Amino acid sequence: MRDCCSIxxxxxxxxxxxxxxxxxxxxxxxxxxxxxxxxxxxxxHQRMAESLARGEDLPFDLKGQIIYYVGPTPAxxxxxxxxxxxxxxxxxxxxxxxxLARGLKGMIGKGPRSAEVREALQQHRAVYFGGxxxxxxxxxxxxxxxELIAYxxxxxEAIRRLQLQDFPAMVVNDCYGGDAYAKAQARWRKDL
Amino acid sequence: MRERHARVKxxxxxxxxxxxxxxxxxxxxxxPPDVIAALQAAREQEASPVGRExxxxxxxxxxxxxxxxxxxxxxxxxAVVFVALGENVRVTGGHLGAAIAEGVREGYQKGYLRGSVVxxxxxxxxxxxxxxxxxxxxxxxxxxxxxxxxxxxAGSENMSRLRMMAPADGVEAVKRFVVETAEAAGPxxxxxxxxxxxxxxxxxxxxxxxxRALLRPLDDQHPDPDTAALERELLELVNRTGIGPxxxxxxMTALAIxxxxxxCHIASLPVAVNxxxxxxxxxxxxxxxxxxxxxxxxx
Numbered sequence: 001m002r003d004c005c006s007i008x009x010x011x012x013x014x015x016x017x018x019x020x021x022x023x024x025x026x027x028x029x030x031x032x033x034x035x036x037x038x039x040x041x042x043x044x045h046q047r048m049a050e051s052l053a054r055g056e057d058l059p060f061d062l063k064g065q066i067i068y069y070v071g072p073t074p075a076x077x078x079x080x081x082x083x084x085x086x087x088x089x090x091x092x093x094x095x096x097x098x099x100l101a102r103g104l105k106g107m108i109g110k111g112p113r114s115a116e117v118r119e120a121l122q123q124h125r126a127v128y129f130g131g132x133x134x135x136x137x138x139x140x141x142x143x144x145x146x147e148l149i150a151y152x153x154x155x156x157e158a159i160r161r162l163q164l165q166d167f168p169a170m171v172v173n174d175c176y177g178g179d180a181y182a183k184a185q186a187r188w189r190k191d192l
Numbered sequence: 193m194r195e196r197h198a199r200v201k202x203x204x205x206x207x208x209x210x211x212x213x214x215x216x217x218x219x220x221x222x223x224p225p226d227v228i229a230a231l232q233a234a235r236e237q238e239a240s241p242v243g244r245e246x247x248x249x250x251x252x253x254x255x256x257x258x259x260x261x262x263x264x265x266x267x268x269x270x271a272v273v274f275v276a277l278g279e280n281v282r283v284t285g286g287h288l289g290a291a292i293a294e295g296v297r298e299g300y301q302k303g304y305l306r307g308s309v310v311x312x313x314x315x316x317x318x319x320x321x322x323x324x325x326x327x328x329x330x331x332x333x334x335x336x337x338x339x340x341x342x343x344x345x346a347g348s349e350n351m352s353r354l355r356m357m358a359p360a361d362g363v364e365a366v367k368r369f370v371v372e373t374a375e376a377a378g379p380x381x382x383x384x385x386x387x388x389x390x391x392x393x394x395x396x397x398x399x400x401x402x403x404r405a406l407l408r409p410l411d412d413q414h415p416d417p418d419t420a421a422l423e424r425e426l427l428e429l430v431n432r433t434g435i436g437p438x439x440x441x442x443x444m445t446a447l448a449i450x451x452x453x454x455x456c457h458i459a460s461l462p463v464a465v466n467x468x469x470x471x472x473x474x475x476x477x478x479x480x481x482x483x484x485x486x487x488x489x490x491x
Contacts (some may be wrong), residue, residue, distance in 0.1 A: 083268075088380045090380060110377065110379055132438050134470055141256070160344060185436075
């Protein structure tokens with residue numbers, strides 16, 4: 001049992017996600033995500049929030065989807081994308097409850113989330129995955145297809161649809177209030 | 193007059209641009225050997241199994257970036273450029289600052305590196321080519337020119353802090369501040385970290401010496417024994433926080449802590465903590481004369 005869902009024995013997970021997928025995940029488990037995710041970071045979140053405030057539709061239907069917080073480097077010749085690792089999730093916290101209320105089921109980033117986001121994950125049955133920050137070259141190997149969807153003039157911050165293959169990440173916050181970062185730090189902390 | 197004039201050494205602006213462009217590409221794709229060695233040592237010492245595995249993935253990432261010549265991280269940073277300019281050196285065919293900016297522009301475009309700079313902090317429009325760089329210039333005696341390019345990512349930069357303490361707060365408050373800063377940063381700053389600490393100076397000098405501390409080789413020893421002892425103690429304290437590699441839990445929260453000090457006002461104890469992620473990217477090039485005897489790129 002100790003090895004179940006550890007970093008070297010991860011669970012395969014298909015994206016987009018169903019409620020059943022989300023309910024089965026627990027903080028601290030490692031997953032390999034395959035399927036469709038959408039990229040969005042600071043500027044794209046701001047634009048989406050502005051669209052919603054004006055009563056407009058978003059560039060893609062959020063239901064069941066995963067948003068990957070990433071701003072990739074440009075694709076060199078012969079490649080579909082450059083380095084593409086996760087960015088700090090906390091900067092998107094203020095927009096996240098709004099998107100979760102519209103059906104967003106997952107996010108991939110790095111670093112902890114606010115109390116409001118953790119609460120909203122429980123309320124809307126969604127999950128936050130933490131990737132290995134700084135592993136941009138490694139994560140590029142797990143991206144099979146890239147398609148520009150919206151906000152092209154934002155450059156690296158545009159919304160892209162990615163097809164992932166066995167993309168490794170840890171469940172940081174599950175839909176039951178579990179927090180893998182807090183648990184791990186408490187386990188390894190020594191008196192200061 | 194004539195003799196004095198003869199001693200002035202000339203470096204072409206175009207040469208500076210070309211070298212800076214190479215340095216930008218090099219730092220974003222090749223992790224320096226001292227950082228690789230520190231990550232390997234951390235993997236040996238890490239008690240947490242998942243922490244060890246994360247360190248292995250980071251080493252694998254660095255190897256992939258080098259083999260495939262792609263950036264190790266998508267945040268290819270703000271280009272922070274340190275210049276040590278010999279007083280007998282003159283730049284010809286252009287200005288030093290413009291030559292460096294041109295090198296950054298060329299390097300980030302040719303190297304397919306990310307433009308991560310907005311022209312104004314409030315209107316947020318991307319300049320597209322990662323210019324302007326941040327340039328710190330120091331005049332030195334003699335006739336050499338050394339340029340160091342550091343690609344500074346925002347994940348760790350955003351979690352950095354500066355506090356103007358009172359002299360009565362003393363070294364214990366300094367230690368608490370360093371540990372608190374690392375803890376508040378947690379996984380967001382991409383640990384294992386390199387931590388640059390500035391102690392003393394004025395408000396802006398304190399921040400600058402903290403950043404310069406990040407340029408030191410990770411395995412060096414501070415020449416002042418008290419400062420060296422403080423560095424060792426701070427490393428021990430930060431590695432008790434339990435954050436571990438990428439926040440998965442463990443002992444290896446920091447690879448190294450480097451402290452630089454400067455004289456300061458009788459009323460002040462400025463402390464700056466500049467966090468650096470595990471992708472501690474910087475490289476230098478030095479022009480020395482006679483031309484043709486330049487040092488190979490190092491550190």
